[in-house]
Amino acid sequence: MTDKLRISVSGVRGVVPDALDVESASKFASAFSSYMEEGTIAICRDFRFSSQMLQMAAVSSIIASGLDCADFGRIPVSFLQFYLQKKSFSGGIAVSAGHNPLPWNAVILLNENGCYLEASEGAEVFNINEAESFQKAAWNNLGQVKKHKFPLELYLENLSSLIDLKQIRKSKFKVVADPCHGVVSPFLKAYAGHFNLNLIPINNIPKKPFPHPPEPNRENASQVEAVVKATGADFGFLLNSDGSRISLVNEKGIGLSEEFTVPLCLLSLQGKIKKAVTTSVTSTWTDWAAETSGIRLLRTKVGQSAVSHLMEVEEAEAGGEGSGSFALLPFSPGYDALLSLTLILDLMAKKENSLSEIISLFPKLFHKKLKIPVSAEKTYRMMDRLEAIFSSEKPDFSDGIKVKRQGVWFSIRPSSTEFILRIMIEGISREIIESVEDEILERIET
Amino acid sequence: MRISDLKISISGIRGIVGESLTPQLLIKFSEAFSTYIGGGDIAVSSDTRPSREMVKYAVFSGILSCGACPIDLGILPIPSLQIYVHEKNIAGGISITASHNPIEWNALKLIKKGGRFLNDYEAEELLDLYYQGKFRRIQKPEQVKQEKNPFFFHEQKVLQLTDTKLIKKTGPKVVIDACAGAAAPYVKEFLEKLGAEVKCINCEITGKFPRNPEPVAENLSALCKAVKKYGADIGFAQDADADRLAVVDEKGIPIGSEYTLALAVQYYLTEKEKTPVVVNLSTSRVISDICAKEGVKLFQTKVGEINVSRKMKQLGAGIGGEGNGGIIVSHVHPCRDSFSGMALILEYLCRSGKTVSELRTSMPDYYMVKGKIRASYRDRKRILTRLNARFKKGRTDRTDGLRVDYPEFLFHVRPSNTEPVIRIIVESRDKEKTKEIYDKIREEI
Numbered sequence: 042m043t044d045k046l047r048i049s050v051s052g053v054r055g056v057v058p059d060a061l062d063v064e065s066a067s068k069f070a071s072a073f074s075s076y077m078e079e080g081t082i083a084i085c086r087d088f089r090f091s092s093q094m095l096q097m098a099a100v101s102s103i104i105a106s107g108l109d110c111a112d113f114g115r116i117p118v119s120f121l122q123f124y125l126q127k128k129s130f131s132g133g134i135a136v137s138a139g140h141n142p143l144p145w146n147a148v149i150l151l152n153e154n155g156c157y158l159e160a161s162e163g164a165e166v167f168n169i170n171e172a173e174s175f176q177k178a179a180w181n182n183l184g185q186v187k188k189h190k191f192p193l194e195l196y197l198e199n200l201s202s203l204i205d206l207k208q209i210r211k212s213k214f215k216v217v218a219d220p221c222h223g224v225v226s227p228f229l230k231a232y233a234g235h236f237n238l239n240l241i242p243i244n245n246i247p248k249k250p251f252p253h254p255p256e257p258n259r260e261n262a263s264q265v266e267a268v269v270k271a272t273g274a275d276f277g278f279l280l281n282s283d284g285s286r287i288s289l290v291n292e293k294g295i296g297l298s299e300e301f302t303v304p305l306c307l308l309s310l311q312g313k314i315k316k317a318v319t320t321s322v323t324s325t326w327t328d329w330a331a332e333t334s335g336i337r338l339l340r341t342k343v344g345q346s347a348v349s350h351l352m353e354v355e356e357a358e359a360g361g362e363g364s365g366s367f368a369l370l371p372f373s374p375g376y377d378a379l380l381s382l383t384l385i386l387d388l389m390a391k392k393e394n395s396l397s398e399i400i401s402l403f404p405k406l407f408h409k410k411l412k413i414p415v416s417a418e419k420t421y422r423m424m425d426r427l428e429a430i431f432s433s434e435k436p437d438f439s440d441g442i443k444v445k446r447q448g449v450w451f452s453i454r455p456s457s458t459e460f461i462l463r464i465m466i467e468g469i470s471r472e473i474i475e476s477v478e479d480e481i482l483e484r485i486e487t
Numbered sequence: 488m489r490i491s492d493l494k495i496s497i498s499g500i501r502g503i504v505g506e507s508l509t510p511q512l513l514i515k516f517s518e519a520f521s522t523y524i525g526g527g528d529i530a531v532s533s534d535t536r537p538s539r540e541m542v543k544y545a546v547f548s549g550i551l552s553c554g555a556c557p558i559d560l561g562i563l564p565i566p567s568l569q570i571y572v573h574e575k576n577i578a579g580g581i582s583i584t585a586s587h588n589p590i591e592w593n594a595l596k597l598i599k600k601g602g603r604f605l606n607d608y609e610a611e612e613l614l615d616l617y618y619q620g621k622f623r624r625i626q627k628p629e630q631v632k633q634e635k636n637p638f639f640f641h642e643q644k645v646l647q648l649t650d651t652k653l654i655k656k657t658g659p660k661v662v663i664d665a666c667a668g669a670a671a672p673y674v675k676e677f678l679e680k681l682g683a684e685v686k687c688i689n690c691e692i693t694g695k696f697p698r699n700p701e702p703v704a705e706n707l708s709a710l711c712k713a714v715k716k717y718g719a720d721i722g723f724a725q726d727a728d729a730d731r732l733a734v735v736d737e738k739g740i741p742i743g744s745e746y747t748l749a750l751a752v753q754y755y756l757t758e759k760e761k762t763p764v765v766v767n768l769s770t771s772r773v774i775s776d777i778c779a780k781e782g783v784k785l786f787q788t789k790v791g792e793i794n795v796s797r798k799m800k801q802l803g804a805g806i807g808g809e810g811n812g813g814i815i816v817s818h819v820h821p822c823r824d825s826f827s828g829m830a831l832i833l834e835y836l837c838r839s840g841k842t843v844s845e846l847r848t849s850m851p852d853y854y855m856v857k858g859k860i861r862a863s864y865r866d867r868k869r870i871l872t873r874l875n876a877r878f879k880k881g882r883t884d885r886t887d888g889l890r891v892d893y894p895e896f897l898f899h900v901r902p903s904n905t906e907p908v909i910r911i912i913v914e915s916r917d918k919e920k921t922k923e924i925y926d927k928i929r930e931e932i
Contacts, residue, residue: 058624063518063552067510067545090627096553097631101510101544144626179505180538180591181694 072170075107079132118285122375125155161305210362217277262296271296299365304330316357497610501594517549529577532563556629564729573602657684668727702733765807
């Protein structure tokens with residue numbers, strides 16, 4: 042399965058070099074530039090070994106199509122999305138694979154507002170790619186490459202305008218940070234200085250191999266848990282390698298589910314926004330938090346493309362997913378872990394409560410997330426079979442299969458970024474989700 | 488017959504930007520080269536064409552993809568790149584330059600360990616890899632390295648072999664025309680270090696070539712004017728990648744590329760060392776005359792720098808080159824090098840106390856005509872056989888096309904590697920005779 046490329050609106054993803062290589066990256070950049078026709082493409086990358094190589098292939102292709110290239114170097118995708126919305130670029134390309142493990146990488150395509158491409162736009166780019174009908178500029182009409190520095194001050198200023206900066210600064214939070222040796226690392230110190238945090242960073246050397254799988258969640262939180270306990274910090278957090286997702290560790294050193302991120306952000310935004318979008322598989326906590334904060338919550342398919350699209354259509358200010366991702370307009374259309382962190386700091390500063398006290402108000406729910414590797418050929422047959430099995434329970438088919446029962450619901454859907462089935466179970470007791478887990482696994486195996 | 492403007496051959500890959508030379512092709516070709524080299528460092532430099540950035544990014548990504556590590560040398564003459572690869576003892580080099588081709592073209596020239604071009608067999612192996620598309624792509628690519636002072640080794644080597652004290656004492660006035668090419672950032676300082684007083688034309692990088700980059704008489708009018716205007720002792724012109732050299736005398740008249748090589752060879756043999764001389768089969772007899780006078784042996788090889796330089800190495804020849812203004816000084820590096828050429832000729836000027844025109848007229852006069860005739864790939868062999876039969880009284884050499892020597896004239900016809908043409912040179916002591924033979928051959932073809 043490592044030789045297959047995942048092509049979707051959330052980017053072109055795959056294992057380097059079996060699926061994603063310099064040629065495919067260059068072709069997608071040519072197709073994207075051809076689709077955009079003119080102007081400047083902003084580009085950034087993360088610290089993965091293969092990112093410079095893939096980025097250079099993309100840069101060559103952008104300028105060969107006659108578009109200029111603004112190279113922002115190594116910054117989080119969320120920073121690029123933030124800046125795309127502020128300035129007039131034609132679009133953006135990020136070479137960064139976020140939560141995917143190390144041999145993976147991705148070429149992510151962004152429109153002029155910093156949003157993921159809509160499905161129809163993405164299809165157009167992929168068609169140009171397949172036909173290889175690329176725009177070619179003559180020798181005296183090629184694009185130029187210009188290095189750009191990301192305006193961190195502007196970013197921090199914009200973040201500050203969302204919250205009560207004085208209050209946060211006064212709180213002098215002591216925080217343990219685990220950026221997973223990722224692309225946010227170089228910016229953490231300035232962030233902490235701005236918000237007057239006493240920051241204790243671990244796994245903070247970019248370029249180093251990931252110290253644990255780059256998904257922020259409870260399973261990967263053991264280092265942060267230990268450091269929070271040892272230092273008596275107010276809380277801790279983990280980021281994925283490109284700084285779009287965040288999960289938390291409370292002041293007792295207990296790792297929290299990444300499902301807390303979106304509801305905490307919504308609680309923080311009480312009175313500031315009217316509508317928010319999340320996906321069909323995000324925890325019921327989100328409904329509770331939205332209701333508590335007087336926010337109308339809408340649900341759509343999984344993925345940043347679908348969420349941004351519905352945000353635009355419904356004029357919703359916020360969007361997020363159970364993976365620990367959250368975006369807020371007009372700040373930026375991109376999932377941004379530092380935005381989530383800032384909102385959570387604001388919530389804690391306002392409430393003057395510890396993280397565990399805030400969490401204790403949430404309804405008592407348990408979660409289980411499973412990843413089952415399945416080859417692309419088998420995926421859809423398996424989904425058909427599962428649909429048939431659960432059809433009597435009238436599932437929601439808007440993204441995979443979602444079945445609701447008394448005190449528990451579960452969802453089974455193929456991932457758009459990896460060759461796996463993702464299973465989410467939420468219930469009111471451990472026992473009930475364990476019995477559902479057993480049932481699903483049995484159904485899949487037979 | 489349709490003829491592609493993309494040329495993938497044993498000389499590398501060459502094409503027109505915006506038409507055939509796409510990033511995807513450049514990436515694939517660089518992947519093939521990186522696979523062929525099998526890891527290690529690959530130095531990459533370019534001339535000043537505006538497409539250099541597009542090509543460079545593609546080349547870097549291709550090199551990285553298959554495990555080697557690119558070193559970015561920026562804009563640099565091709566001989567300086569060869570010397571860098573040799574001195575740093577690295578795995579290879581790629582020069583991004585279409586040499587004397589017009590500005591819309593670009594190309595990759597491939598350099599192996601030791602700083603030499605790939606020979607025919609090696610190039611064929613590389614093409615095999617390219618066409619099969621089976622590249623050794625790796626999971627953990629390297630990161631690009633930067634070189635701040637890429638011209639250093641080249642400059643040092645030439646300065647070491649030159650009597651700069653002598654040149655400084657004489658202080659010749661030089662006009663240099665770098666064709667806004669790869670030599671532009673370096674050549675003024677270089678000539679000053681040699682001891683010359685320097686005026687520059689076309690030494691600014693503008694992204695355009697101010698003249699046709701081939702350093703032949705009809706492209707040198709600006710230099711000729713400048714030499715007269717400044718009252719200079721000599722004018723030098725380089726091509727875009729600075730391997731070839733042309734000389735203009737103190738009267739503002741180009742002496743011709745064959746005599747550029749002749750000046751260098753003459754001086755090297757009388758002042759530096761007596762060694763065999765190697766040139767290609769398309770080179771003037773003036774070199775044979777010099778070798779005969781100096782009592783050294785002359786060898787003639789197939790056209791192509793690699794063929795000349797390999798023979799030089801085999802024989803321990805100190806000097807050689809090509810009649811198109813490609814001077815090779817082994818002790819600097821076995822490659823065509825306009826910088827070594829300028830150093831030798833300036834030293835000659837100062838040592839002899841003569842003017843360039845005096846030095847030129849001290850040599851016998853030959854008249855050479857160069858041309859090319861379209862001929863389909865299929866017909867070319869037949870044409871050569873017919874010519875061979877027609878001129879069978881002369882001494883013939885079939886090493887590279889057909890070279891025929893008569894006492895009073897010579898000609899060399901050879902099929903081009905990259906175009907459906909036959910290249911012709913004819914030379915004799917008499918202008919009319921040369922023209923007559925040239926027309927005769929054209930007719931035959």
